[in-house]
Amino acid sequence: MVLKIINFAGSLCVLLYGMKLMSDGIQKGAGQKLQKALAFVTGNRLVGLLTGMILTMVIQSSGATTVMVVTFVNAGLMTLQQSIGVIFGANIGTTVTGWIVALFGFNFKMETLALPIFALGYLLTIVKRYRKENAGHAIMGFALLFIGLGWLSAAFQLSADSPVVQLLALVQGRGALSILIGVLVGTIITGLLHSSSAMSAIIITMAYNNLIAWEFSAAMIIGSTIGSTIDAIMASFGASPDAKRVALVHVLFNLSTAVIALVIFKPFLAFVDFITPTVSHDHQIIYDITMLHTVFKVLGAILFLPFVKQIVWLMHKLVKDDENAVPTTYRLEFNERMAAESPEGCVFRVQKEMSAFADVVVEMFDSLQDGLQHPDNDFIEHHYARIEQLENYTDQMQDEIVHYLVRCSHLHLSDESKDNVSTMVQLAGEMESMADGCLNIANQIKKAVEREMTFPKEDVDRLLPYFELARQLLYFIHKNVANMQSLTQEQFEFASGIEQQIDNERTALRKIARDRMEKGGDVRAELLYMDMVRQIEKFSDRCFDVAGELGKEVRPMHQRA
Numbered sequence: 001m002v003l004k005i006i007n008f009a010g011s012l013c014v015l016l017y018g019m020k021l022m023s024d025g026i027q028k029g030a031g032q033k034l035q036k037a038l039a040f041v042t043g044n045r046l047v048g049l050l051t052g053m054i055l056t057m058v059i060q061s062s063g064a065t066t067v068m069v070v071t072f073v074n075a076g077l078m079t080l081q082q083s084i085g086v087i088f089g090a091n092i093g094t095t096v097t098g099w100i101v102a103l104f105g106f107n108f109k110m111e112t113l114a115l116p117i118f119a120l121g122y123l124l125t126i127v128k129r130y131r132k133e134n135a136g137h138a139i140m141g142f143a144l145l146f147i148g149l150g151w152l153s154a155a156f157q158l159s160a161d162s163p164v165v166q167l168l169a170l171v172q173g174r175g176a177l178s179i180l181i182g183v184l185v186g187t188i189i190t191g192l193l194h195s196s197s198a199m200s201a202i203i204i205t206m207a208y209n210n211l212i213a214w215e216f217s218a219a220m221i222i223g224s225t226i227g228s229t230i231d232a233i234m235a236s237f238g239a240s241p242d243a244k245r246v247a248l249v250h251v252l253f254n255l256s257t258a259v260i261a262l263v264i265f266k267p268f269l270a271f272v273d274f275i276t277p278t279v280s281h282d283h284q285i286i287y288d289i290t291m292l293h294t295v296f297k298v299l300g301a302i303l304f305l306p307f308v309k310q311i312v313w314l315m316h317k318l319v320k321d322d323e324n325a326v327p328t329t330y331r332l333e334f335n336e337r338m339a340a341e342s343p344e345g346c347v348f349r350v351q352k353e354m355s356a357f358a359d360v361v362v363e364m365f366d367s368l369q370d371g372l373q374h375p376d377n378d379f380i381e382h383h384y385a386r387i388e389q390l391e392n393y394t395d396q397m398q399d400e401i402v403h404y405l406v407r408c409s410h411l412h413l414s415d416e417s418k419d420n421v422s423t424m425v426q427l428a429g430e431m432e433s434m435a436d437g438c439l440n441i442a443n444q445i446k447k448a449v450e451r452e453m454t455f456p457k458e459d460v461d462r463l464l465p466y467f468e469l470a471r472q473l474l475y476f477i478h479k480n481v482a483n484m485q486s487l488t489q490e491q492f493e494f495a496s497g498i499e500q501q502i503d504n505e506r507t508a509l510r511k512i513a514r515d516r517m518e519k520g521g522d523v524r525a526e527l528l529y530m531d532m533v534r535q536i537e538k539f540s541d542r543c544f545d546v547a548g549e550l551g552k553e554v555r556p557m558h559q560r561a
Contacts, residue, residue, distance in 0.1 A: 048085025186223025
């Protein structure tokens with residue numbers, strides 16, 4: 001009996017590892033395209049449903065999908081309303097594992113072909129020439145899935161006098177009590193495994209070996225739906241109110257559909273049995289279970305999808321906004337659950353923070369224009385204090401983002417994501433320097449006000465177009481940082497052209513200021529004016545450095561060193 005338990009545990013570990021390896025290989029092979037597809041889902045609830053369903057079918061993990069959804073809502077990449085359809089779709093997508101097991105796991109003895117398939121996957125991982133390592137991992141995971149399933153089936157081949165068989169016989173056939181026990185067992189084991197897909201494979205395998213009957217199998221499937229919410233709950237710890245609302249939607253949706261299914265349990269099972277085609281008289285139960293799992297999830301989505309707006313309203317009533325939040329303090333928490341389920345999603349998550357970083361710099365720079373046009377106490381009171389506050393905030397942003405990216409660099413990432421991590425570390429430093437530049441310019445304006453210096457109108461009129469060129473370059477890099485896409489040759493040349501115009505204007509403005517000093521102008525005012533010109537030019541240099549980092553594949557070779 002002890003040997004049977006050890007075999008069961010080992011088989012289960014192989015099954016879980018195979019699913020994990022397959023999921024990771026697919027996610028890394030797709031780079032961040034899957035995350036981008038999820039993050040930019042439209043407000044159409046049906047599109048959200050299909051996106052969640054397809055994504056989960058591809059990566060073979062509803063847990064990974066729900067964790068990504070919670071994390072993206074927390075980052076502001078998705079709204080609560082958009083996320084609900086995706087959550088519903090993920091619940092449907094997770095049923096595909098059951099169909100794989102039912103259709104191929106027993107009839108075709110896939111474990112016989114699993115070793116050659118595993119060997120093929122392994123070869124793809126070691127032959128670097130073809131760069132198919134991620135595909136190799138996915139294939140190896142697929143093979144391990146069936147190896148584990150075959151071993152699991154063998155481990156469940158127990159004699160009639162086995163304690164496990166006797167225990168299962170004891171808890172079954174007791175009416176409502178047996179159904180509740182089945183639900184409880186399904187909930188607990190799924191919560192421990194963090195995988196409803198693995199739980200459905202276990203249930204199908206047990207039913208295939210005649211260890212559990214139809215009603216008890218159905219109750220365990222319903223329970224697994226409740227247990228699968230554990231990942232979303234864990235991902236919401238310490239998250240924003242909206243992220244907690246997403247997790248609550250997942251819990252309440254799965255719990256509500258489970259309760260409804262239990263209320264109409266007998267008619268529901270009869271309906272499933274009626275619509276399931278007869279495939280195998282000996283093992284028809286495995287198809288009934290798989291059909292029940294699918295119909296259960298689909299009907300639940302159909303029932304609740306029309307009420308998305310009402311669900312959003314209810315979530316806002318149940319989870320209140322944090323009124324004590326301090327926006328001047330920046331924190332970027334590293335989500336361990338996200339790192340385990342979808343390391344690529346961690347990188348995509350921080351890209352949103354880089355966009356927010358650029359937003360702060362734009363706000364700081366825009367605030368300077370009022371000071372250039374009207375250098376007075378009103379600027380110091382309303383704008384300077386805010387710029388100073390935001391500069392301190394960007395210091396925190398750089399520290400938190402770089403620390404987060406360092407942790408990301410230790411994850412198993414695709415080459416694309418590794419490059420993005422390296423690029424974002426550089427960009428964080430450049431944008432913090434840009435924020436420092438904004439404060440330096442603000443300090444020059446503050447100094448002019450405190451010393452009661454005034455600049456001739458023609459000087460201000462010359463300075464504003466120069467400032468506008470720097471703003472144009474800032475807005476250009478802001479747009480491209482938000483997308484985190486490499487610049488094309490034309491885009492890099494556009495940024496380079498603006499930078500050259502700024503350099504030319506700087507030279508002309510400094511010459512005008514020097515000429516006035518030589519003719520007896522106010523030396524202190526002219527020096528301050530020249531320093532302001534220099535600070536704006538330094539700011540534009542930092543902007544161009546960002547463009548250079550984004551366009552490192554197309555910028556001239558001599559600029560890449």
